[in-house]
Amino acid sequence: MNSTAIQLTRWKKDSEPSTEADRVAVEEPLEIRVNGRSVAVTMRTPGHDRELAAGFLFTEGVLKRADELLDLLVCKTQPEAASGNVVDAQVAASVGVDFERLTRHVFSASSCGLCGKATIDALFQNFPPVTSAARFSAEDIAALPEKLRAAQPGFGATGGVHASALFSADGTLRVLREDVGRHNALDKVIGQALLAGELPLSETILLVSGRVSFELVQKALAAGIPLIAGIGAPSSLAVECAQRGGQTLVGFLRVDKMNVYTGAERLGLTVAELTT
Template identity: 50%
Template sequence: MGRVTTREKVLRIREGVASERVDTLVVEEPLEIRLDGTPLSITMRTPGSDFDLAAGFLVSEGVAARERDVTAIRYCAGATEDGSNTYNVLDVSLAPDVPRPDTSLERNFYTSSSCGLCGKASLDAVRTQARWPVAGDGLRIGLDTLTALPDRLREAQRVFDRTGGLHAAGLFTPQGELLVLREDVGRHNAVDKLVGWALRSDRLPLRDTVLMVSGRASFELVQKAWMAGIPMMAAVSAPSSLAVDLAEEAGITLVGFLRGTSMNVYAGRHRVLLEKALTAPSAAPEVPRPPGR
């Protein structure tokens, strides 16, 4: 297995004083995912939970949905001139009855924030791929439980404590119990690792769970939540407009800026129990400022 962290010499400058020290950095390396020997995708990731990452990626792409859909995952040896294993190439074997995606053409995955597809095309793509409805579930979560999730996520981030350079995705019960956490230099990889764990544990769909992510809530993260059957997602930072559109389309509860006792509920507010909250008057609309001021 590859290293998760590495040590590098750095020049540290504090208040004009320079000194040399050794810093711990998070490792970022490419992972090639092959499907029955055929190259499918390459992603930059932090080594660790690579089998979960590959399995979760296949769920996000609509290829796999059940544990038995994936029959084997293995590292490919001989990836270097001397034949040693870099642990950066995975080959995934699918069950015979699982339809194979078209890998003959260059693929522009709609999960990429820079894929260039318009909003409507992206929404349509996810709608046709999603396997499980989430709008009609009975999940509800109280404010006290919801506001405690960021701290619980942060407390479980072991590698972040040493590097400060990793994103995290955690799966929680409605009572705030952490089921699983995954870290990665890419937040989308962290979510794929989490979903892949669920696939390999035969836990899909992930009904009655809450996905908590560090950073912002992008379109692709909401897409991955929908593909895994997750009805609620919370983030410590802002969502994008397309992420909100997709959450509303799917019936997913989307919470952003979850910090301390504050949050913004952008979609699916019916799942957030407001028994302790006071409803304040709506803020007056902002008046546009004249140009030049």
């Protein structure tokens, strides 16, 4: 885990302040380039940068298949303070990269000005709904948070990173990535699958350590993931996107309960059994 040691002053009620050592997650910028041209800068926890770049370009619709990606170069010719903080994706000449659309979308994603419906309409122009026939057990899903927590060394050391984990249908952990950015953690997971030739992930479960945003559902849709679960709450746009995308969306996942917002049939649940 990429963390760094710091000194802090700890305050506790009815105790004297104390100076103690602690660890915090490292956060540094990563510039992503395509054929030498910059398309995005994201703040991330260093590590698995090639996966992050690959996953980002796939979920943004730049790449459709693994064979369109010729190489991922980690640039070492940057100023000393930025060494290794650039990944240049070399893509095939047949890939038509709309640089203007890509950079415009990336740098305005948090305040794009589009309404929810327009955002979802644009998404489904690039990615079809999930048609996976996979079925899952509610009991197996409920057991996943403990598996996630046990496999989070970064969170254990710092308490300051998000996690995305991919599980097989029977609850076996396939891959887990951590990052200060929740979207980056998922891009790393999807990038790993892309580079391994495992897409689409049509019989898998995605578990994220916090809330479920629209962007996370969108990335899962791009990868063909049929079931998304979060420890926290989903947003309204995430629910709408999952519903339209044919995905099962679970929130507030605990060992003994969960809320199933869409696609309850994949868990063999009827409406009467849903948490209200």
